[in-house]
Amino acid sequence: MTDHTFSDTALRDFLADGYTLIGSDHAPEYHQDMCERLDRLIEREGNPGNNVLPCVPQIQQVFEAPKVASALTRILGPGYIMHPHRHCHHRPPGSKPQGWHKDDYVYDQNVRHHRGRWVMAFYYPQAVTADMGPTSIVPRQQHHDTMAGSEADPTLEMAITGTAGTVAIVNFDIWHRACANVSPHNRYMLKFQFLRMDEPAASPAPTSSPDAVEWGATDHTARHQWNWLHGNSNDDSDGPGSLDSGHSHGADDDMAMAIATLRSDSDPARLQATYALARMGARVVPTLVDALRDEAEEQAEAKTAKCPANPAGGNPADLATAHALAALGPPAIDALVNLTGDDHWAVRATAVDVLGTIGKPARVAVDAIRHSLQDDNLWVRRNAAEALGTLNDVSGTDDLTKVLADEDWRVRLNAVGTLARIGPQAAPSTAAVSSLLDDENRYVQANALQALRRFDTSEATDALMSHLMSARWCAVTSKDNPY
Numbered sequence: 001m002t003d004h005t006f007s008d009t010a011l012r013d014f015l016a017d018g019y020t021l022i023g024s025d026h027a028p029e030y031h032q033d034m035c036e037r038l039d040r041l042i043e044r045e046g047n048p049g050n051n052v053l054p055c056v057p058q059i060q061q062v063f064e065a066p067k068v069a070s071a072l073t074r075i076l077g078p079g080y081i082m083h084p085h086r087h088c089h090h091r092p093p094g095s096k097p098q099g100w101h102k103d104d105y106v107y108d109q110n111v112r113h114h115r116g117r118w119v120m121a122f123y124y125p126q127a128v129t130a131d132m133g134p135t136s137i138v139p140r141q142q143h144h145d146t147m148a149g150s151e152a153d154p155t156l157e158m159a160i161t162g163t164a165g166t167v168a169i170v171n172f173d174i175w176h177r178a179c180a181n182v183s184p185h186n187r188y189m190l191k192f193q194f195l196r197m198d199e200p201a202a203s204p205a206p207t208s209s210p211d212a213v214e215w216g217a218t219d220h221t222a223r224h225q226w227n228w229l230h231g232n233s234n235d236d237s238d239g240p241g242s243l244d245s246g247h248s249h250g251a252d253d254d255m256a257m258a259i260a261t262l263r264s265d266s267d268p269a270r271l272q273a274t275y276a277l278a279r280m281g282a283r284v285v286p287t288l289v290d291a292l293r294d295e296a297e298e299q300a301e302a303k304t305a306k307c308p309a310n311p312a313g314g315n316p317a318d319l320a321t322a323h324a325l326a327a328l329g330p331p332a333i334d335a336l337v338n339l340t341g342d343d344h345w346a347v348r349a350t351a352v353d354v355l356g357t358i359g360k361p362a363r364v365a366v367d368a369i370r371h372s373l374q375d376d377n378l379w380v381r382r383n384a385a386e387a388l389g390t391l392n393d394v395s396g397t398d399d400l401t402k403v404l405a406d407e408d409w410r411v412r413l414n415a416v417g418t419l420a421r422i423g424p425q426a427a428p429s430t431a432a433v434s435s436l437l438d439d440e441n442r443y444v445q446a447n448a449l450q451a452l453r454r455f456d457t458s459e460a461t462d463a464l465m466s467h468l469m470s471a472r473w474c475a476v477t478s479k480d481n482p483y
Contacts, residue, residue: 021167072169102310124189144268149268172193199390220272289335293342315379325354332358373402373403388400400419401415404429433452437463
């Protein structure tokens, strides 16, 4: 019997490197058929965008195959879902190289949290060689805000090549680009997105002894993610990552040095400082909170600007101090609750986001986050709606139902997405959720469909099926075969 388990070593490497490559579970004829179907589709209809899956529904089999499903389950948990955004990246001969970028969260401006709740999957239906315009990534720099490291050392770039059927699962925040296609062949890469719906269980067992998983000296973020995935929200105090300048310092000096390093232009130094502070424990909270106030007020507008790291614009809560407080976890909760009432909107928006990132241990803050749904500021409301999803506390259902009518689609998107996370206990919101099936934003509609599916009641299922029966896409119909 074939073992399709995504091993501890594979998970460790994914967390540290930002990618994993998975070979095909299908016969070569299957992938050849996918290429032929895509050729016909592109030639006759053009690129279908999000509709590539209903146009070629056989693609679903790629992600249901045991090896791919095992990896996605280990990374995202057993309740993960496929996001409605997907794209066929068609690179015909002569295609020029792309610029380096990170994908945005489908126009929503999420914080790029270190606890990865989203991934992307790149599927190659044909063999891809280096001259065919492969997708290229920069391993181990998924949490870097800039490309400074790889620009200084171009050898860090890695082109993803492989046989037909290769699937690359990558950290959602990985730097990537398409290379030039100087071959005479078409290159297809089908990009799909997946996201976690449930927070990690209290103590899911690793597949082997934790002691067998070795960490490098710079694997601070990956080690933190591993601990979170296995039910331990606190990093080991003796783990790698303490600041080391070659000199001995007192505790206060170490803390001051780490706080200052959070402002560094060096991505590696900033990440090291983030997890060094987290390991210092509760004593750093007051100083870190003061630093967060300063950073939030200074960076509020700049963080929302468009750039290669955030093509649709970023979130004002995506701050170095916020990542440090999120990594610190429960000792920071009381201080963060106090910050939800701060005079500055960016401080409030950051506080509710960090509480959400901490997850279930922050359920004691649910009342403060519910109150934040009524804030005058968009970013506070948006981040509060998302945060309640990771807390997964049913007490916020009525408040979330009310903001399904918010004027901003990002609030509606995250509110209905959170109701989907809550699941059957949020079923009393079925009527309000059903009204979003006609929302002006396609992703709000999609989250409403997902919520109705997860409510799993007869009323929700009737609303879901009624909508889908009229909205269904016929994969056989085309311009050449209209009926």
